[in-house]
Structures are given as C-alpha cells and as structure tokens.
Amino acid sequence: MRTTRNNLSPRVAGALRAAAFAVLLCAASAWAQEKPAAPPPAKKNSCVECHSVLDGPLQVTPEMAAQDIHASKGIDCAACHGGDPTADDDSAMSKAKGFKGKPKRSDIPQLCASCHSNGEYMRKYNPSLRTDQLAQYRTSVHGKKLKAGDDKVAVCSDCHTPHTILPANDPRSKVNALNVVSTCGSCHADAARMKPYGIPTDQVAGYNVSVHHEALTVRGDMSAPTCVTCHGNHGAAPPGLSSVENVCANCHVFQGQLFDGSPHKQPFAAAGLPGCVTCHSNHKIVRPSDAMLGSGPQSVCSNCHTGDDAGMKQAIAMKSGLERLHQKIDQADELLERAERSGMEVSQAKLVQAQARAALTKARVSVHSFGAAGMKADIESGLKLAEDDLHAGEQAMAERDYRRKGLGIAVVLILLTIAGLFLFIRQLERR
Amino acid sequence: MISRVRAWLEERIGLSQITGFLSHKTVPVHRYSYWYFLGGITLFLFMVQVGTGMLLLLYYRPTSNEAFESVQYIVTQVRFGWLVRSIHSWSANLMVATAMAHMFSVLFLGAYRKPRELTWVSGMVLLFLILGFGFSGYLLPWNTLAYFATKVGTDMVKQLPVIGHPIMVFLRGGEEVSGATLTRFFGFHVALLPGITTLLIGVHLAFIQRQGMSVPRRIDAEWTADPSKRREMRFFPNFFLREAIAWYIGLAVLGALAAFFPWELGSKADPFAPAPAGIKPEWYFLSVFQTLKLIPPRLWKIDGELAGIFIFGALAAIWTLLPFLEGEAGKRRRLVTVVGILAIVFIAGMTLYAYYAK
Numbered sequence: 149m150r151t152t153r154n155n156l157s158p159r160v161a162g163a164l165r166a167a168a169f170a171v172l173l174c175a176a177s178a179w180a181q182e183k184p185a186a187p188p189p190a191k192k193n194s195c196v197e198c199h200s201v202l203d204g205p206l207q208v209t210p211e212m213a214a215q216d217i218h219a220s221k222g223i224d225c226a227a228c229h230g231g232d233p234t235a236d237d238d239s240a241m242s243k244a245k246g247f248k249g250k251p252k253r254s255d256i257p258q259l260c261a262s263c264h265s266n267g268e269y270m271r272k273y274n275p276s277l278r279t280d281q282l283a284q285y286r287t288s289v290h291g292k293k294l295k296a297g298d299d300k301v302a303v304c305s306d307c308h309t310p311h312t313i314l315p316a317n318d319p320r321s322k323v324n325a326l327n328v329v330s331t332c333g334s335c336h337a338d339a340a341r342m343k344p345y346g347i348p349t350d351q352v353a354g355y356n357v358s359v360h361h362e363a364l365t366v367r368g369d370m371s372a373p374t375c376v377t378c379h380g381n382h383g384a385a386p387p388g389l390s391s392v393e394n395v396c397a398n399c400h401v402f403q404g405q406l407f408d409g410s411p412h413k414q415p416f417a418a419a420g421l422p423g424c425v426t427c428h429s430n431h432k433i434v435r436p437s438d439a440m441l442g443s444g445p446q447s448v449c450s451n452c453h454t455g456d457d458a459g460m461k462q463a464i465a466m467k468s469g470l471e472r473l474h475q476k477i478d479q480a481d482e483l484l485e486r487a488e489r490s491g492m493e494v495s496q497a498k499l500v501q502a503q504a505r506a507a508l509t510k511a512r513v514s515v516h517s518f519g520a521a522g523m524k525a526d527i528e529s530g531l532k533l534a535e536d537d538l539h540a541g542e543q544a545m546a547e548r549d550y551r552r553k554g555l556g557i558a559v560v561l562i563l564l565t566i567a568g569l570f571l572f573i574r575q576l577e578r579r
Numbered sequence: 580m581i582s583r584v585r586a587w588l589e590e591r592i593g594l595s596q597i598t599g600f601l602s603h604k605t606v607p608v609h610r611y612s613y614w615y616f617l618g619g620i621t622l623f624l625f626m627v628q629v630g631t632g633m634l635l636l637l638y639y640r641p642t643s644n645e646a647f648e649s650v651q652y653i654v655t656q657v658r659f660g661w662l663v664r665s666i667h668s669w670s671a672n673l674m675v676a677t678a679m680a681h682m683f684s685v686l687f688l689g690a691y692r693k694p695r696e697l698t699w700v701s702g703m704v705l706l707f708l709i710l711g712f713g714f715s716g717y718l719l720p721w722n723t724l725a726y727f728a729t730k731v732g733t734d735m736v737k738q739l740p741v742i743g744h745p746i747m748v749f750l751r752g753g754e755e756v757s758g759a760t761l762t763r764f765f766g767f768h769v770a771l772l773p774g775i776t777t778l779l780i781g782v783h784l785a786f787i788q789r790q791g792m793s794v795p796r797r798i799d800a801e802w803t804a805d806p807s808k809r810r811e812m813r814f815f816p817n818f819f820l821r822e823a824i825a826w827y828i829g830l831a832v833l834g835a836l837a838a839f840f841p842w843e844l845g846s847k848a849d850p851f852a853p854a855p856a857g858i859k860p861e862w863y864f865l866s867v868f869q870t871l872k873l874i875p876p877r878l879w880k881i882d883g884e885l886a887g888i889f890i891f892g893a894l895a896a897i898w899t900l901l902p903f904l905e906g907e908a909g910k911r912r913r914l915v916t917v918v919g920i921l922a923i924v925f926i927a928g929m930t931l932y933a934y935y936a937k
Binding site for chain 2: 492552558565569576
C-alpha cells in the first residue's frame with residue numbers, strides 16, 4: 149500500500165486536506181462577513197447624564213436627546229443653556245463657563261431667534277427653512293401679550309417642546325398637522341387657563357366634528373386645514389372680520405370669487421358679518437348640504453331672509469334646481485345599476501354619470517353667487533347629462549329584454565329541432 | 580337534381596366510398612354509451628370557439644392601448660357583438676369543463692388502455708392546449724383582473740431553476756406584463772394554439788377511428804360470455820343524429836348563459852395600479868392556485884412554490900403517461916380508479932376552498 153511521508157494512505161491524506169480546506173474556508177467566510185459597525189464614540193454630555201435621572205420638566209433622557217433635531221445636528225445643551233457638557237464636575241454649570249440655566253419664558257423667542265432668524269447660519273442646516281419666525285411671532289396675539297408682560301402665553305418651547313424638538317413633517321412632532329390641533333387645544337380648550345382672556349374654549353370640540361377634521365383623520369388628507377392654516381403658526385391671530393373670506397378662499401377659490409361678485413358681499417360687510425363664517429361657522433364647519441338653502445328647518449338663508457322677500461325666492465329656486473338635478477342623477481344611477489346587474493355593459497353611461505355629478509358639484513359651488521341665474525348653466529348641463537344616462541339605462545334594459553325574447557325564440561326553435569331529430573331517429577330505428 | 584349533384588360528387592371525390600364507410604362504421608351500445616358524447620360536445624365547443632373567435636377578430640385590436648376599448652366596442656356597438664363575445668367566453672369555460680369530464684370518463688371506463696395509449700396521450704395534450712387557450716385568451720380583453728392574473732401566472736414560471744426566468748421573459752416579451760405580452764398572447768391564442776390543436780384533434784380522431792370506440796372491460800366480458808347481448812348502432816346517421824341533439828342542447832345552454840349572464844368586461848388594466856385584493860385566476864386554475872398558496876414557503880430545503888410546481892408537473896406527466904405505467908392487463912386498475920376519485924375530490928375541494936377563501 150502506497151503511503152505518504154507521514155505514513156498516511158493517499159485517501160486519508162486527501163480527506164484530511166479537504167477537511168483542512170473546509171475549515172479554512174469557513175474561517176475565511178466568517179472573517180469576511182461584515183462585522184456590525186461599532187457605534188461612533190458618543191460625545192460626552194454630562195447634562196444628559198444628570199438630567200436623565202431627574203423627574204418632571206427637568207428630565208432629559210438620552211432617548212429624548214437622540215430624537216431632538218438640534219442634538220442630531222451636533223448642537224448641544226450649551227447652545228441654549230451655556231456651561232460645559234464635557235465637564236464631569238460642578239464646573240459644567242459654572243458661570244465661568246457661561247452657564248445660563250433655564251431661560252426666562254419672555255427670553256425664549258429671542259433665544260431661539262438668535263439662530264433661527266439668522267439666514268446665513270440656518271442655510272448651513274436647512275436652506276429652505278424660513279427665518280421670519282420671530283418677526284411673525286411679534287405680530288401674533290401671543291407675541292403681543294408676551295411683550296406686554298404676560299408670560300403665560302405660548303412661546304416657542306410650548307408648541308415645539310423644549311428638549312425633543314422634531315421637524316414639523318415628523319408625525320411625532322407636536323406641530324405636525326396630525327397633532328397641532330391638540331397642541332393648540334392644550335391651552336385653548338382649557339377653560340381655566342383661557343378665563344382671564346375671555347375667549348371661548350370650544351374651538352377644538354367644534355373642529356373635531358368638522359369636515360376639515362374628517363378630511364385630515366378619516367381620508368388622511370394631510371393638506372386639510374388645521375388651526376395654523378387659518379390662524380397662522382408663528383403669527384397666530386384670529387383672521388379678522390374683513391379677511392375671513394380671503395382665508396377660506398385660499399383653498400375654496402371659486403367660492404371666494406363668486407362671493408366677491410355676489411349680492412351678499414356689500415350687505416355682509418355693512419352688517420359686520422364675517423363672510424363665509426356667517427353660514428358655515430368657523431371651527432365647527434360641517435359638511436354643507438342642500439338643506440342649508442331655501443326655507444326648511446336647516447336653512448341658513450332664513451336667518452336673514454323671510455318667506456316673501458326676493459332673497460328667499462332666489463334661495464328656494466336654487467334649492468329646487470339642486471334637488472331636481474340630484475333626483476335625476478339618483479334615478480339614472482338606480483337604472484344603470486339595474487342594467488349592470490343584468491349584465492349589460494353601461495360603463496360609458498356611468499362615465500357620463502360622473503360628469504353629471506361634477507355638474508352638480510359645480511352648481512353647489514355656484515350657490516355662492518347667491519342667484520338662481522348663476523347656477524342655471526350647471527344645473528341644465530347636469531340635467532341633460534343625467535337625462536341622457538337615464539335614456540341609456542332605459543335602452544340597456546330594453547336591450548336586455550330584447551335579448552331574452554330572442555333567446556326564448558331561439559330555444560323554442562332548438563327544442564323543435566331536437567324534437568324533430570328525436571322523432572326522426574325513432575322512425576329510422578323502427579324500420 | 581340531387582342525383583345529379585351526387586353523381587357530380589361521386590365522379591370527383593368518390594362519395595359512395597365515404598357514405599359506405601360511414602354507414603359501416605358502428606358504435607357500441609351499452610349502459611355507459613352516453614359518456615361517448617362528451618368528446619363530441621368538446622369538439623362542438625371547439626368549433627364554436629373557432630367560429631366566434633373569427634368574428635371577434637374582425638373588430639379586436641391586440642394592443643394595450645386599444646384592446647379593452649375594442650372589446651368594449653364589440654359588446655356595446657357591434658350588432659350581436661355582445662352575443663358573440665359572451666358565447667366565446669362561456670364556450671371556452673364549458674370546453675374546459677367538458678374536456679375534463681371527457682378525460683375522467685375515459686379514465687374510469689378504462690378506455691386509455693392498450694391499444695389506445697396514444698389516443699389518451701393525444702387527448703391529454705389537447706387538454707393542456709385547451710388550458711393554454713384559456714390562459715392566453717384571458718388576457719386579451721386587457722382588463723384589471725386579466726392583467727394581474729397573467730402577472731401572477733407568469734410569475735410562477737419564474738420559480739423554475741435556470742430556465743424559469745428565460746421562459747417568463749419569452750412569455751411576457753420582457754420583464755413585466757405589458758403590451759408586448761398582449762401581442763404575444765394574441766399570437767399564441769389565434770395562430771399557434773389553434774394550429775397545433777386542429778392538427779392534434781385530427782390525430783386524436785384518426786386514432787379513435789383506427790381503434791374504434793372502447794368498450795368497458797366488464798361489458799366486454801359480458802358480451803364475450805353471451806354474444807347475443809352485443810349491441811351496436813351505425814355511426815351515421817344513428818349516433819351522428821344523437822350527437823347532433825347533444826350539440827343543439829349545448830347551443831341552447833350557451834345562448835341562455837350569454838343572454839342571462841353576459842360575460843363581464845371589468846375595468847381597463849392599469850399596470851401602475853396596485854393589484855386588487857383577493858385576486859384569483861379562472862376557476863379551472865383555482866385548485867392549483869389554492870394548493871400552491873397552502874404550501875409553506877420552505878418545504879424541506881427547497882422553495883415551497885417551486886416544490887409545488889414540480890409536484891404538479893410530475894403529476895401531470897404521470898397522468899399523461901398513465902397507460903404505460905399501469906402495467907400489463909391493468910394490474911393497477913383499482914388503484915387508478917381510487918386515485919381518479921381522489922383527484923376529483925381534491926380538485927373540487929380546492930376549487931371550492933379557493934372560491935370561498937378570503
């Protein structure tokens with residue numbers, strides 16, 4: 149038997165070589181596998197080390213600090229509070245190292261603005277971020293009251309939090325569209341807190357049943373208006389009587405234009421009525437309905453108009469036009485549904501139904517011209533489309549009946565043929 | 580006049596030879612004879628498919644921009660277009676059903692055995708071709724359901740090792756289901772598959788003609804024991820007229836289905852839209868679809884879906900080669916019957932499960 153110089157047979161030696169190779173391969177592959185990257189050495193922050201064990205507003209945990217937009221950009225506690233976060237002892241909070249402690253509430257806007265109003269400085273971090281927050285704030289009710297010595301009003305840290313400041317587009321942020329109503333409501337829905345100012349506290353409750361709230365929370369429309377859309381954010385203030393209509397018209401453009409040219413424009417201004425809000429309310433803006441027109445129990449027209457004046461006649465005419473179109477669309481819908489359930493192809497007619505519905509929506513917008521004449525074109529075009537669809541539905545149903553009659557005749561002919569064949573076979577096999 | 584036409588034909592095609600052949604051809608008559616009609620009904624439905632398919636071709640346009648609209652035009656604007664399209668769709672489904680029923684009747688009556696192995700194999704290939712017709716034709720209206728069903732179906736092919744991806748690209752005409760896929764499927768549906776199928780139907784019928792109708796073994800034994808019990812009828816006109824009655828019934832059923840349940844068109848396919856929830860293939864693929872869904876992601880050490888495809892592929896191959904595997908004198912006859920019954924129960928159960936599963 150042939151052996152190697154170690155007295156091993158070639159087969160055993162080969163097996164050992166293969167095993168050694170496999171071990172090396174495994175070791176190499178384990179070595180080659182990417183090791184988890186070691187976290188970068190954390191910058192020392194003695195402020196967080198101590199404040200993490202404190203309670204209440206003094207508490208700042210490492211998790212809070214990790215979320216904060218400033219901390220993530222390397223701006224540490226000392227930027228606002230002074231001192232030396234790298235020092236381990238009491239010298240971290242020594243005046244010699246510039247320690248300022250908790251800023252006075254009245255100083256907070258100016259403190260934040262020392263960076264946020266500096267365009268050159270902010271450009272390094274976020275070139276698209278506005279730098280007029282302080283200027284805006286000074287025009288706000290909050291800013292004016294703060295200047296007048298009322299330090300209970302909202303300052304930057306009340307809305308943005310002091311130590312967990314997140315970008316507004318972060319859903320966790322208190323000023324994100326999803327959270328800003330409850331942020332404003334934390335003060336404005338607090339009756340005790342608002343008592344000295346003599347302002348109502350039902351805004352949040354009203355908003356929560358509004359069509360805007362539904363759009364935001366049910367439909368997930370992040371562009372739906374919240375408090376800041378109408379009142380401004382840093383320059384928060386009531387829109388003011390004369391500008392309510394302009395504020396609403398930012399989104400409801402056509403309604404705003406129609407109102408401006410309507411017979412309501414001048415009388416509303418003369419009577420000091422706040423435009424859109426007069427009929428739609430301000431915070432509790434519920435989904436408008438045709439019942440708001442005319443003289444019914446839900447009518448808003450009857451708040452000013454009486455049964456025999458010209459305005460009420462117009463309102464009744466407008467409501468009647470909308471109802472006629474609505475009924476015609478419903479009628480066509482019902483017939484087309486029946487035709488579709490019968491297997492008829494009515495997709496073209498259903499497409500036209502969408503146009504009829506669009507005409508109804510346009511007519512409802514035209515209500516803001518406050519004259520039946522302004523809606524006439526939309527109502528008539530909608531009625532014509534719905535009428536055509538109704539006709540299409542009737543034709544589809546007639547076609548369905550025609551098909552079934554045709555089938556009946558064909559089946560009778562087939563049965564007669566089958567009977568004939570059957571008799572023929574019998575006759576054939578009797579022979 | 581008739582005699583002159585007959586004489587004219589006699590001179591040119593030898594008509595008496597054909598009629599003589601037909602009048603001498605016989606069909607066995609016994610208690611299972613009605614199963615013989617299933618093959619003929621399937622053939623009738625295939626002819627309906629060819630006829631209605633040719634009519635649809637007059638208006639159908641096989642591009643992703645026009646396919647849906649052209650089918651919509653056929654069912655709404657073209658005179659009797661709705662009838663032609665509905666009959667084409669219903670007939671396709673009935674053809675799958677009758678072909679499957681025909682296959683199982685042949686299985687249970689033992690008609691696949693020697694010397695009819697090639698008749699069985701050609702029939703099985705025809706069944707696969709019919710399923711191919713269904714799969715390729717389903718995409719042609721270019722509606723949402725068809726689009727995503729084709730996407731799921733062609734995705735399955737990708738699971739095959741090595742050849743899976745090239746086959747999927749070949750079927751789709753690219754990486755995604757697109758207008759190129761539609762054009763390809765149209766080509767398969769109206770040229771390739773009909774050509775092969777017509778040829779194979781000819782071969783299948785030639786085999787039947789060569790071997791004659793199979794008589795179940797038990798009946799054959801009874802007839803051998805008592806030859807006076809043997810009964811036959813002439814293929815023409817006796818059997819032919821009975822088959823004609825069956826075809827007429829098929830025609831009436833197709834007309835009723837088209838009138839009462841016109842085939843839906845759905846909405847136009849949007850490749851950028853998300854797949855509709857709970858999307859399912861046509862009923863004849865439901866059992867395979869549901870089984871593949873139930874197989875765990877990993878089966879031993881291989882991908883579950885891949886294992887499922889291999890299992891179904893192997894079963895289809897075994898089923899096709901059944902006459903060669905059963906052995907001499909049908910030793911495994913009872914096993915085949917039990918497996919056939921289990922297959923029907925499995926297919927029906929899985930189809931119902933898939934139909935009602937959310």
